[in-house]
Amino acid sequence: MIAEIRRANRDTRAQYALMMLFGGLCILAAFAPLGETIRIATVGTLFGFTAGLWVSHLLQVLRRAVDERATATQVRA
Template sequence: MRSTLAQTITRLDLDTRIQYGLMLLFGGLCLLAAAAPLGPLTKAVVVSALFGFTGGLWVSHLVQIIQRAAETAQPEAEQ
């Protein structure tokens, strides 16, 4: 049985879906800003800020996944 993208996304919890959506949004805006006809300084600031938001969301997501994995492994370690 092959899983479709929609089925895979619906299996994710709400927090993960929101984080992925925001990462896609800010990443897409970062690409659009990089191609926008802005001045070099303005473009650098906007792209840097959007990339920073995207990277921050990604790091936050990784920390959240590690924290969940540690919480589920903790009861097993206590036995």
């Protein structure tokens, strides 16, 4: 898996790093000795960032695949 990440482009590596960062902070915040309301808000916000990055990454990968397929189709025609 490390080799695949190293082969990925810079955008993908940045997205993975941010997902790991916000996911880790989300887990830390879940066990932090904070008030319940603050902890819930913090975990929800950090999870939202993590999920948003994940969806953004999936859309980027899908768009790249569609563009590559369209290019391959034009070359064959």
